[in-house]
Amino acid sequence: MPARRAAARADPPRARLEVEERREQLVALGMELFSQRTYDEVSIDELAQEAGISKGLLYHYFPTKRDFYIATVREAAQQLLERTATPEGMDPLERLRAGLDAYVDYVGQHGKPYAALLRSGVGADEEVTKIVDATRAAFAARLVEAAPAGAHGPLVPIALRGWVGFVESATLEWLEQKKKVDPVALRTMLMKALVDVVASASGC
Amino acid sequence: MPARRAAARADPPRARLEVEERREQLVALGMELFSQRTYDEVSIDELAQEAGISKGLLYHYFPTKRDFYIATVREAAQQLLERTATPEGMDPLERLRAGLDAYVDYVGQHGKPYAALLRSGVGADEEVTKIVDATRAAFAARLVEAAPAGAHGPLVPIALRGWVGFVESATLEWLEQKKKVDPVALRTMLMKALVDVVASASGC
Numbered sequence: 001m002p003a004r005r006a007a008a009r010a011d012p013p014r015a016r017l018e019v020e021e022r023r024e025q026l027v028a029l030g031m032e033l034f035s036q037r038t039y040d041e042v043s044i045d046e047l048a049q050e051a052g053i054s055k056g057l058l059y060h061y062f063p064t065k066r067d068f069y070i071a072t073v074r075e076a077a078q079q080l081l082e083r084t085a086t087p088e089g090m091d092p093l094e095r096l097r098a099g100l101d102a103y104v105d106y107v108g109q110h111g112k113p114y115a116a117l118l119r120s121g122v123g124a125d126e127e128v129t130k131i132v133d134a135t136r137a138a139f140a141a142r143l144v145e146a147a148p149a150g151a152h153g154p155l156v157p158i159a160l161r162g163w164v165g166f167v168e169s170a171t172l173e174w175l176e177q178k179k180k181v182d183p184v185a186l187r188t189m190l191m192k193a194l195v196d197v198v199a200s201a202s203g204c
Numbered sequence: 205m206p207a208r209r210a211a212a213r214a215d216p217p218r219a220r221l222e223v224e225e226r227r228e229q230l231v232a233l234g235m236e237l238f239s240q241r242t243y244d245e246v247s248i249d250e251l252a253q254e255a256g257i258s259k260g261l262l263y264h265y266f267p268t269k270r271d272f273y274i275a276t277v278r279e280a281a282q283q284l285l286e287r288t289a290t291p292e293g294m295d296p297l298e299r300l301r302a303g304l305d306a307y308v309d310y311v312g313q314h315g316k317p318y319a320a321l322l323r324s325g326v327g328a329d330e331e332v333t334k335i336v337d338a339t340r341a342a343f344a345a346r347l348v349e350a351a352p353a354g355a356h357g358p359l360v361p362i363a364l365r366g367w368v369g370f371v372e373s374a375t376l377e378w379l380e381q382k383k384k385v386d387p388v389a390l391r392t393m394l395m396k397a398l399v400d401v402v403a404s405a406s407g408c
Binding site: 169172 | 359361366369371376396400
């Protein structure tokens with residue numbers, strides 16, 4: 001690796017920053033394009049054109065279209081987790097409500113890639129599946145933390161994971177119905193489902 | 205139809221029956237193999253060897269491994285729908301209970317392919333996705349039929365589809381936990397979740 005290290009040293013810090021910034025700009029652009037159309041519908045030519053750079057330069061940042069797509073999925077998952085994060089001191093039910101509002105809002109804004117991801121069109125990709133699974137696991141971990149003290153027993157993790165699937169399927173149906181149901185009504189139902197199912201799984 | 209009838213006459217009935225029977229036997233064998241290992245783990249060579257036929261003859265029935273796999277998925281979906289079917293005259297809650305018992309039982313017996321299918325390993329395949337979606341739609345249609353008279357409003361279809369996702373995710377977690385929860389306790393929770401969520405979606 002000495003060659004690589006020498007190359008890194010040779011790179012002035014400003015240039016490295018520019019590479020990082022440009023990469024982020026490209027990912028932001030990709031997220032926008034994939035928000036409107038699916039993976040198959042967006043071509044590398046179009047990506048390069050929209051970014052105002054050559055195809056060769058785009059390949060310099062992302063060796064393949066798949067690499068580029070995975071970077072946008074990773075960024076979207078990160079954003080979803082950040083936007084739905086709530087302050088630790090908050091009341092658990094308030095946290096849940098705020099987190100779900102942010103989730104429904106995010107899904108409403110990024111309906112197309114969200115549906116494509118969960119309906120496993122491109123989601124088949126092993127790397128993408130890993131990102132989706134890690135995101136689900138992060139949500140489940142938050143739920144476990146927020147669960148009331150009385151929530152225990154072997155059925156509780158089954159109920160929590162089931163509820164994550166409930167939220168995914170319900171929001172997909174909501175998108176297919178063109179979001180005609182008010183997001184607050186949807187969130188209220190999602191929230192009540194969690195409370196009920198945890199109570200039922202805990203046997204209380 | 206006269207042409208078809210003529211062709212049928214030309215084929216000795218016994219031979220046709222044999223082809224059909226052999227195909228069914230191969231699908232049954234495939235289901236057994238895919239119950240224990242995933243698509244990637246089972247080779248065409250092994251399939252032919254287990255069936256006691258040449259690879260060439262296997263390809264005669266199924267041109268590719270994918271065709272063979274799709275035939276087993278289709279058969280499994282069909283079996284799942286048949287086994288979970290309940291008599292029309294039965295009380296709706298009784299029907300739900302019986303259907304869910306059969307579902308959990310089937311999942312418990314076919315854990316490996318069920319998980320592989322829903323976790324979109326090979327499930328990425330468009331044909332397979334169609335079968336999975338059609339099976340979900342068939343379950344959803346049964347639920348709509350069985351829903352109580354008071355269940356209406358725009359949130360109800362969202363709740364029903366959400367609950368199908370709940371059942372899928374909960375049963376996957378149950379499988380990962382090596383089925384240590386009693387199937388009746390699992391079914392009871394799944395059933396209560398449906399009743400609660402439909403009540404909540406109907407605003408009652």
